Amino acid sequence: MATYKELSSADIKTSRSVLNQLIDVIQEDISGSSTRKKYQVFVTGGIGPGVTSSLFQTVYDQDFSLQTANPVFDVTMGIYSGSGVVATASSGIDSAGKLLFPSQTLMMREKINIYRQFAQMLLGDATYQFTTPFGTTQPPSTGGIDSAVFICFKRLFARDEIKRETFAMKFFQSASRAPYAGKPQLSFNGDGPNLNLTSVSGSAIYTDVGSATAREMAVGGEVGNLVNSADTANKVGTIFYDQGIVVLDMTKVMSASQKVSGTIDSMNATAYNDAAVGQSTIGGVGGNVFAKFIPDFIVSASMDNILDHICATRFSSGSLTAMTFQNVTNINSTLIFCRATADEFNYSSNPTFTDSTGRIRVIDEGEEVTQRAFSFITTIGLYDARNNLLAVAKLSRPVEKNDEKDITMRIRLDF
Numbered sequence: 281m282a283t284y285k286e287l288s289s290a291d292i293k294t295s296r297s298v299l300n301q302l303i304d305v306i307q308e309d310i311s312g313s314s315t316r317k318k319y320q321v322f323v324t325g326g327i328g329p330g331v332t333s334s335l336f337q338t339v340y341d342q343d344f345s346l347q348t349a350n351p352v353f354d355v356t357m358g359i360y361s362g363s364g365v366v367a368t369a370s371s372g373i374d375s376a377g378k379l380l381f382p383s384q385t386l387m388m389r390e391k392i393n394i395y396r397q398f399a400q401m402l403l404g405d406a407t408y409q410f411t412t413p414f415g416t417t418q419p420p421s422t423g424g425i426d427s428a429v430f431i432c433f434k435r436l437f438a439r440d441e442i443k444r445e446t447f448a449m450k451f452f453q454s455a456s457r458a459p460y461a462g463k464p465q466l467s468f469n470g471d472g473p474n475l476n477l478t479s480v481s482g483s484a485i486y487t488d489v490g491s492a493t494a495r496e497m498a499v500g501g502e503v504g505n506l507v508n509s510a511d512t513a514n515k516v517g518t519i520f521y522d523q524g525i526v527v528l529d530m531t532k533v534m535s536a537s538q539k540v541s542g543t544i545d546s547m548n549a550t551a552y553n554d555a556a557v558g559q560s561t562i563g564g565v566g567g568n569v570f571a572k573f574i575p576d577f578i579v580s581a582s583m584d585n586i587l588d589h590i591c592a593t594r595f596s597s598g599s600l601t602a603m604t605f606q607n608v609t610n611i612n613s614t615l616i617f618c619r620a621t622a623d624e625f626n627y628s629s630n631p632t633f634t635d636s637t638g639r640i641r642v643i644d645e646g647e648e649v650t651q652r653a654f655s656f657i658t659t660i661g662l663y664d665a666r667n668n669l670l671a672v673a674k675l676s677r678p679v680e681k682n683d684e685k686d687i688t689m690r691i692r693l694d695f
Contacts (some may be wrong), residue, residue: 358395475542
């Protein structure tokens with residue numbers, strides 16, 4: 281049987297280290313239709329074929345149909361229930377206290393509920409409003425985020441947390457073009473729709489620079505402010521480091537007053553001009569020709585319409601970096617020092633080490649008196665007080681042990 285030795289507290293040490301990994305998300309991964317997965321779980325009834333939409337979309341690092349694809353982050357959006365956008369769009373409240381909305385809007389209750397879910401998880405109360413800078417005193421006019429984009433990085437990439445002052449994101453504030461220089465658009469001829477056309481100018485870099493000195497805490501853990509790198513006084517959102525969640529104020533990262541034109545999903549049974557069955561126009565014939573991205577587009581469009589616009593156009597398309605940050609992996613280590621003094625572990629537990637009479641076998645016959653016993657250490661087992669095997673350490677090569685050597689083996693357990 282094996283030889284045992286009891287470990288003392290002096291033989292066991294603990295330590296903690298940190299591992300950082302650079303994450304780089306390229307534009308094409310976010311804008312591409314094959315790398316962005318939809319989950320069509322919302323279905324309307326009523327007029328026409330109805331509207332089917334996701335509540336969020338997932339961005340992958342390659343074609344999501346491949347088994348090797350890794351989900352990078354989920355993206356969704358929400359609207360604060362107490363915002364002016366909701367107050368203007370709502371047509372009243374029913375007897376059960378549920379908000380009512382006219383047929384020109386779509387998925388408003390879902391957009392409100394998503395905002396409430398993130399507020400509950402990150403702020404501790406579903407009725408709270410996200411603010412930028414974080415912790416800004418109400419009323420909302422002093423920094424409340426009415427319309428938010430939520431980017432939730434997966435555990436595989438965010439790990440234990442996102443490292444402060446390493447996050448940066450390139451985002452296009454302007455749509456590709458404004459229809460007729462801001463004049464009402466009567467058709468989609470001429471300049472054409474700008475809803476699904478990739479932005480090529482007006483980009484900004486949003487980063488969390490300065491968050492290492494201005495530390496804030498929330499129910500969801502450590503939080504920092506996102507700023508425009510060209511004007512750090514312009515706070516555009518917040519980042520929750522422990523949760524790996526970015527909250528962007530849509531009115532600040534986008535040119536909210538810019539005119540919008542294109543087709544969106546709607547409950548429509550007939551085709552009209554540029555809108556097919558199941559679609560309607562926004563910013564064109566048959567719709568509000570003065571429509572803006574905020575509030576008109578985010579109120580009238582489905583979640584998929586909004587997320588498609590943000591991901592497919594506002595991050596552009598190409599091999600350049602769209603987002604980057606460093607994650608943090610906390611490594612807790614236990615170092616166990618297994619010491620063998622000169623007189624210990626010089627005998628093998630292998631039954632062939634002795635002959636049939638119990639005497640130690642020797643290599644050279646006739647030198648039984650001068651030849652010393654020795655062994656080769658190959659394996660170390662760690663046991664609890666009841667002799668239950670807990671862990672096994674294998675040496676890369678056998679190590680000779682004899683009565684002229686003191687050997688210390690260091691075992692490292694990381695978790």
